[in-house]
Amino acid sequence: MSQAKAYSASSATSSLAADTITRREPTERDVQIEILFCGVCHSDLHQVRNEWSGVAPTVYPCVPGHEIIGRVTQVGSAVTNFKPGDLAAVGCLVDSDRNCPNCQDGLEQFCPNMIFTYNAPDKHLGGVTYGGYSDSIVVDEHFVLHVPANLDLAGAAPLLCAGITTYSPLRHWGVTAGKKVGIVGLGGLGHMGVKFAHAMGAHVVVFTTSPSKTEDALRLGADEVVISRNADEMQKHAGSFDFILDAVSADHDINAYINLLTRDGNLTLVGAPEKPLNLSAFGLLFGRRSLSGSLIGGIAETQEMLDFCGEHNITSDVEVIPIQKINEAYERLLKSDVKYRFSIDMASLRSE
């Protein structure tokens, strides 16, 4: 076992602060990684503040972070895919049973024995897993990804959650050239959704509550921008979307978006607000529309997404912060004030 520096929260109402945690010695299948950058997902904030207590109650201390990029420092004797010095990435998953039908289909995120990168039972050390707000991590090689060499590392970190969470449903729902696609909420996930839908050739419309984000949305790849609080602007798009991806982190009216779908259109939720959303049946009945959800993506698809980003030179637009600014960053997330993902430079933790 070794000691690692980390930032943790000790309760739902405490700020994150410097801490020391234990990491396991790499077993024969493990890769030990020195963490260089870790993206800041709104899920980190939901989890730290125990906003998902009904589904995934938070165990404290909580070390969040599941958008991890680093360099391999050590590998176990059976590891074949990585060697010391390689770039490596870890997303939201660090284990699954690799046996169930979901794992066999490459959909480890739906495995009943799937283990999240933080706040999930740690079968090696007991307690819960600790995430990427730390200077190192040890992960089974099956859950470690390769990073294309041409990508900026700070901007690549958010691909591991914001990237795959938007890429996967766009692929699953067949987004291609000729489709009209809506992206709701221009935050960390939303801005990646815009980049991917644009790269897939779709006509992309961004729905935002922040008029100040209009120019950025167009620069990121949107063809049109709708200020979602303007009912007239919304009405102009009624019945016209093949697919809408909803990446909003807080309570909002999804019925307004369902009414914008065409016949057989689909709205997929990736946002995970604390409280249940209100759903009117009629929006779905008229037009045989559907509403679904999507959770990150499997390991093979995450590698496919990273390779797609390498080919298209896609990274997240990041504001790089030292870890000492993490509490301020959370407050800014709550004000939709991030362009468009915070990425923690973990060198700042080494100097603590």
Ligand code: NAP
């Ligand atoms: P984020 O960067 O904070 O972005 C959320 C965006 O939602 C904001 O930028 C804002 O966009 C919009 N928004 C916020 N409050 C709103 C409100 N009251 N009404 C309408 N719009 C509002 O968050 P994120 O990291 O992208 O995460 C988004 C959500 O996805 C979170 O709930 C997170 O937990 C969840 N998530 C899910 C998965 C999954 O696997 N399904 C994976 C990762 C994250 P505008 O300023 O453009 O309006």
Ligand code: ZN
């Ligand atoms: Zn995330």
